[in-house]
Amino acid sequence: MRVALFLTCVNDTLCPDTGRAVVKLLTRLGVDVDFPMDQTCCGQAHYNTGYRHEAEPLAEHFAKVFGEYEAIVTPSGSCGAMVRELYPRMGERARAEGRGDSLAVTLAPVVPRTYELTEFLVDVLGVTDVGAYYPHKVTYHPTCHGLRSLGLGDRPRRLLQAVEGLELVELPGAEECCGFGGTFAVKNSDVSAAMGADKVRSAESTGAQVLCAADNSCLMHIGGTMSRVGTGMRAVHLAEILASTREEPAA
Amino acid sequence: MSGTFIGMPAFPQAARASVHDATLRGNLRHATHTIRGKREQAVAEVADWAELREAGKRIKDHVLRHLDRYLVQLEESVTAAGGVVHWAADAEEANRIVARLVKETGEREVVKVKSMATQEIGLNEALQAEGIRAYETDLAELIVQLGRDRPSHILVPAIHRNRGEIRDIFTREMGEWGRPAPEGLTDSPAELAEAARLHLREKFLRAKVGISGANFMVAETGTLVVVESEGNGRMCLTLPETLISVVGIEKTVPSWRDLEVFLQTLPRSSTAERMNPYTSMWTGTRDEDGPRAFHLVLLDNGRTDTLADEVGRQALRCIRCSACLNVCPVYERAGGHAYGSVYPGPIGAILSPQLRGTRSEIDASLPYASSLCGACYEVCPVAIDIPEVLVHLRERVVEGGPVIREGNKVVLRPAKGHAAERAAMRAARWALTRPGALRTAQRLASRTRRLRPRTLPGPGRAWSGTRDLPPVPPEPFRDWWQRTRGGKDEAK
Numbered sequence: 001m002r003v004a005l006f007l008t009c010v011n012d013t014l015c016p017d018t019g020r021a022v023v024k025l026l027t028r029l030g031v032d033v034d035f036p037m038d039q040t041c042c043g044q045a046h047y048n049t050g051y052r053h054e055a056e057p058l059a060e061h062f063a064k065v066f067g068e069y070e071a072i073v074t075p076s077g078s079c080g081a082m083v084r085e086l087y088p089r090m091g092e093r094a095r096a097e098g099r100g101d102s103l104a105v106t107l108a109p110v111v112p113r114t115y116e117l118t119e120f121l122v123d124v125l126g127v128t129d130v131g132a133y134y135p136h137k138v139t140y141h142p143t144c145h146g147l148r149s150l151g152l153g154d155r156p157r158r159l160l161q162a163v164e165g166l167e168l169v170e171l172p173g174a175e176e177c178c179g180f181g182g183t184f185a186v187k188n189s190d191v192s193a194a195m196g197a198d199k200v201r202s203a204e205s206t207g208a209q210v211l212c213a214a215d216n217s218c219l220m221h222i223g224g225t226m227s228r229v230g231t232g233m234r235a236v237h238l239a240e241i242l243a244s245t246r247e248e249p250a251a
Numbered sequence: 252m253s254g255t256f257i258g259m260p261a262f263p264q265a266a267r268a269s270v271h272d273a274t275l276r277g278n279l280r281h282a283t284h285t286i287r288g289k290r291e292q293a294v295a296e297v298a299d300w301a302e303l304r305e306a307g308k309r310i311k312d313h314v315l316r317h318l319d320r321y322l323v324q325l326e327e328s329v330t331a332a333g334g335v336v337h338w339a340a341d342a343e344e345a346n347r348i349v350a351r352l353v354k355e356t357g358e359r360e361v362v363k364v365k366s367m368a369t370q371e372i373g374l375n376e377a378l379q380a381e382g383i384r385a386y387e388t389d390l391a392e393l394i395v396q397l398g399r400d401r402p403s404h405i406l407v408p409a410i411h412r413n414r415g416e417i418r419d420i421f422t423r424e425m426g427e428w429g430r431p432a433p434e435g436l437t438d439s440p441a442e443l444a445e446a447a448r449l450h451l452r453e454k455f456l457r458a459k460v461g462i463s464g465a466n467f468m469v470a471e472t473g474t475l476v477v478v479e480s481e482g483n484g485r486m487c488l489t490l491p492e493t494l495i496s497v498v499g500i501e502k503t504v505p506s507w508r509d510l511e512v513f514l515q516t517l518p519r520s521s522t523a524e525r526m527n528p529y530t531s532m533w534t535g536t537r538d539e540d541g542p543r544a545f546h547l548v549l550l551d552n553g554r555t556d557t558l559a560d561e562v563g564r565q566a567l568r569c570i571r572c573s574a575c576l577n578v579c580p581v582y583e584r585a586g587g588h589a590y591g592s593v594y595p596g597p598i599g600a601i602l603s604p605q606l607r608g609t610r611s612e613i614d615a616s617l618p619y620a621s622s623l624c625g626a627c628y629e630v631c632p633v634a635i636d637i638p639e640v641l642v643h644l645r646e647r648v649v650e651g652g653p654v655i656r657e658g659n660k661v662v663l664r665p666a667k668g669h670a671a672e673r674a675a676m677r678a679a680r681w682a683l684t685r686p687g688a689l690r691t692a693q694r695l696a697s698r699t700r701r702l703r704p705r706t707l708p709g710p711g712r713a714w715s716g717t718r719d720l721p722p723v724p725p726e727p728f729r730d731w732w733q734r735t736r737g738g739k740d741e742a743k
Binding site for chain 1: 262561562580618621622624639642650680685686719724726731732
């Protein structure tokens, strides 16, 4: 199976550790993963801010870059949801605007082949114990698009529960949004910050050392709030926990 | 309602004040979390909830698709049952009709059933200008009216008030409007309810005109339905000689049987009750029972314009249950007043900019009053995809384009204040369709990483005011991938 890593523009630029963790993890599980160098951005920020027409060329670019792969794996619930949920909608809208089928036809092939990382592990590879070792107390925050758009369900939790040495503690109000929301974080910064502060308070109440999630955009907001208010906690991407082993433990 | 929404600041500014109001935050958090939990339980009890939700959606979509036909049928049924139907294109026309009907009775005061439509059109203020006093009789609406306040929730308009505040309002204001609050009133719920009961009772017994909205109108029979919890609504619907109902045209359902679906989904979604306590239904007039005269004012006020938008029209399915407000993390922190409309919360953020247009500052800011977390869509009993409509309306704000306003096709210009964002989005699109340009930008960021400040100036403060910036790595992933051939050449 030809598997491509769609890292996302944010991870590529700001969180290369997450990318390295995904490569390490998938390689360990016997997957030969490729990183198509021409990949850029799925267009989510454009689309969700109201610039659908600017997002269209980015979606077409995505389809061109990833079209030949049988599986496209991304460590981001929201970018995964962009492709799976919103690419078909973009095609429909273009059709409704009298611009024909071409966008829908271009985007269609990549839609069913795009998997969020935990879906790929659990559904495609059929594993929940990935042989990881992470001797820390961890709480898990399900990010909104992974939770509600993709329906990741208990996949991330099952993967975490199988990690050796990891103590998973429940996050109170876990399913409440952390307040990132893309441009919402700056357009409505007061509400966004208040939501972030509440999320950090809940996380602290668990006594965990690490808050983990499967989306670095949300983690940047949560982690940035944690470091500003001076908690002892860290925000870590799920992939980095799953990549960690006894031989090569994560920092 | 004595406050007004005209000239409201944009949502982010309005929300700033409420976010820092500790009492308000406490009141809202307590109330929304309580009802949120109860709703979840009440819905979980129903094995066929998903089917009911789908049925509700389909019934509403069917009605909206054939609204022209059903409205005419409704008019015929109501008329045949002894009622009089009036058509109001906008708020002004509706207010004019109601004021005239009240004046024709010779009365100077009316009692009101809790109604969103009459709030929407500012009926109380319009009647006051004509010398007619309107008394709100829903307990929470009474608190809002006595407090010269504005409603902040569809179902619980005084959700922003706690018991102590309500006691103070009753003690201070009740005497101005009628029977004063009892001496030594405390903040116990039973005492507060009794004070309201005594105050309202004299109004029920005296009033000759009642004004209501309706939750549903059955086209087949001309029956109107009001769903409420207190029984005060039923007093207003049955005691006065004249009843005037102002109802949005989208409240129509084809047949009596369709109520079966909504009378299950509405109470569980709104108050988390298995069955609604007071469900009043009336069909025209009866000799020697109930009002002698019944007037139905069918209100458009932007609904036909909304119906013309194929993405936005789903907002008209709304049955005003408030489940989306109670589950919304933004509403919980910003409070209802920040939405600058009688329709707050997620549904308000998609309804107000459609009913009123996006010309005002507040209406243009509402589509952004959401993190797009999707909790609202998940709980909506008629499956309104609120995030989808929010994004659609954002597009309308930034790109403009053709819309229907007051029945005419107009082309909206892009809203002001988005020029810099538009330029940035275009530039980003340009760079991101050229992988080389992205790489150049990433390398520049990595090389200058040590210059990165902890906080940003200007608009960047919106992020860095409360959150540290993430560190920029020494090299982007793609450079590592190329340098090490995907980690194969990396020194262990």
